[in-house]
């Protein structure tokens with residue numbers, strides 16, 4: 208008994224964390240009362256010694272250690288820069304690039320501030336119409352998406368052009384009469400133009416955006432018609448700032464409710480948004496049932512990712528929130544925004 212106790216004591220000085228010698232631990236556990244005090248009275252820990260040896264001998268382990276330290280530094284920096292707020296909200300820096308012909312197209316700072324406020328309300332579920340969510344959809348409502356928006360710069364440029372084709376992206380390069388993106392790996396750029404034209408030079412688009420696979424490319428970001436920025440002086444029925452809410456959804460990897468194809472009834476990768484055959488317009492009345500694959504489902508047309516009027520859309524779903532959080536997560540495709 209005495210010999211066993213002494214052996215345990217010596218061993219306990221050699222490997223004081225009791226973590227590397229199972230048989231030693233077993234011996235101690237047979238005699239807990241006698242050893243506890245001694246083990247606690249002189250503390251040492253071989254963790255660093257063990258680590259030092261292991262890191263020297265295993266380059267893969269060393270690389271993992273270095274990656275972990277880098278991640279810890281980045282996390283600390285993000286916190287101190289206020290980009291990841293205390294409650295985990297990711298604050299996205301936003302740059303507005305306004306290209307106008309006439310003075311009225313040069314949207315005011317006040318309207319841009321209104322737009323940022325709309326984004327912050329809609330993405331935190333503090334929008335004034337959030338209580339309109341039908342009770343059947345309340346269990347699948349996102350609540351606070353925990354993504355917020357902060358205006359960091361507004362660039363303005365006069366141009367003689369009266370329309371900008373979405374397939375040419377000339378508004379995004381100064382060499383083609385536009386404004387270059389401000390580091391799109393770190394900022395969400397929004398170009399405001401007087402008219403968005405299709406490849407046949409036809410107007411009709413309120414706005415468009417790039418999905419996360421384009422993160423950081425020169426054309427990454429949103430393009431929005433000046434009529435749909437903010438609220439004051441904006442064009443009804445798209446005058447509640449929700450064109451930008453919708454396009455930011457795409458920027459954060461949300462497809463339309465009917466999927467990313469005009470055929471409809473495709474997946475939007477959110478199982479809490481009922482499958483939809485295609486867009487809804489105007490102000491539909493609830494409930495609205497539509498059919499995909501022979502199955503009739505009550506449509507979540509009040510979701511921001513439908514095409515209804517601004518006043519008829521007021522929610523994201525919980526699954527949509529998860530998808531957007533994945534995009535801005537530390538390992539996500541838009542982690543650079545953090």
Ligand code: ARG
Nearest residue numbers: 412413414449450515516517
């Ligand atoms: N890209 C869509 C369009 O141009 C945006 C729809 C936005 N919907 C809205 N109610 N603001 O039609």
Ligand code: ZN
Nearest residue numbers: 453454457463
């Ligand atoms: Zn869309």
Ligand code: CA
Nearest residue numbers: 477478480481
């Ligand atoms: Ca769905």
